[in-house]
Amino acid sequence: ARAALQHAQKLEAVGKLTGGIAHDFNNVLHVIGGNVQLLQLLCKGDERLQKRLASMQSAVDRGAKLSSQLLAFARRQPLQPLVLDLTRVMVNMDDLLRRALGESVQLAIRADDGLWNTLVDPGQLENVILNLVINARDAMPEGGTVTIALDNSTISGDGPDAAPDLAAGQYVRLTVSDTGTGMSPEVQALAFEPFFTTKPVGKGTGLGLSMAYGFVKQSGGHIQLLSMPGSGTSVVIHLPRSEKAETEAEIAPVCDLVGGG
Numbered sequence: 001a002r003a004a005l006q007h008a009q010k011l012e013a014v015g016k017l018t019g020g021i022a023h024d025f026n027n028v029l030h031v032i033g034g035n036v037q038l039l040q041l042l043c044k045g046d047e048r049l050q051k052r053l054a055s056m057q058s059a060v061d062r063g064a065k066l067s068s069q070l071l072a073f074a075r076r077q078p079l080q081p082l083v084l085d086l087t088r089v090m091v092n093m094d095d096l097l098r099r100a101l102g103e104s105v106q107l108a109i110r111a112d113d114g115l116w117n118t119l120v121d122p123g124q125l126e127n128v129i130l131n132l133v134i135n136a137r138d139a140m141p142e143g144g145t146v147t148i149a150l151d152n153s154t155i156s157g158d159g160p161d162a163a164p165d166l167a168a169g170q171y172v173r174l175t176v177s178d179t180g181t182g183m184s185p186e187v188q189a190l191a192f193e194p195f196f197t198t199k200p201v202g203k204g205t206g207l208g209l210s211m212a213y214g215f216v217k218q219s220g221g222h223i224q225l226l227s228m229p230g231s232g233t234s235v236v237i238h239l240p241r242s243e244k245a246e247t248e249a250e251i252a253p254v255c256d257l258v259g260g261g
């Protein structure tokens, strides 16, 4: 519990710092980007210069994407939880996830009949799921399968399914599994840290799992990594059950963040 508190405080401090930096950095990029565009107009006909300018433009674009991810991380939007059947959320996301996975990675979705409802912010949950699926894709460069499973899970205070840092109670369990590279124990120990990434510069921000961690904790749930180097990773999320009937509300379409981690 102490470690969880320290983690939350660290996330908050990093969030504040990051928000400020990302904002100023964005202004700097605007100035650079504007001047690059101007130069592109002034240097029409000079191919060598145009090539250089195009590569500057793409670096500016990469920076802008990074800073918008940082801002999303720092903003810590308040949750707008609804009572939801996650089966419906998955149906809603099916298309987007398949597009994010491309041709070589299969997607399998399994849901228990009679799945309990949960109280959760649908937009933020969709972003978390998308991030987990992109991580799974990145761990399977040679292709493979991502499985998303939904089931009811009762955690008892003691006995075989007691979990040391998961309060006894009823949960909806969401598991995202892949058949990819897996994580070494060292990577697993650091994976939830903000900005920890093993991906090349420009590809990973190291924010996907720490955002997932913050969101799940804030929703009263629990997130855990199970990973075997060489055989794959499962991210297991427990979200508290809601006994209420599903909120009759439109689920907002997920924003298209494909490409980031």
Ligand code: ADP
Pocket (backbone or CB within 6 Å): 131, 135, 136, 139, 178, 180, 181, 182, 183, 187, 191, 192, 196, 197, 198, 199, 203, 204, 205, 206, 207, 208, 209, 210, 232, 233, 260, 261
């Ligand atoms: P990013 O994806 O931008 O690197 P994350 O916080 O989502 O940031 O992930 C941190 C690191 O955890 C990744 O760089 C990777 O090393 C590891 N990781 C996350 N998901 C998986 C996965 N499904 N399989 C293997 N490694 C993973």
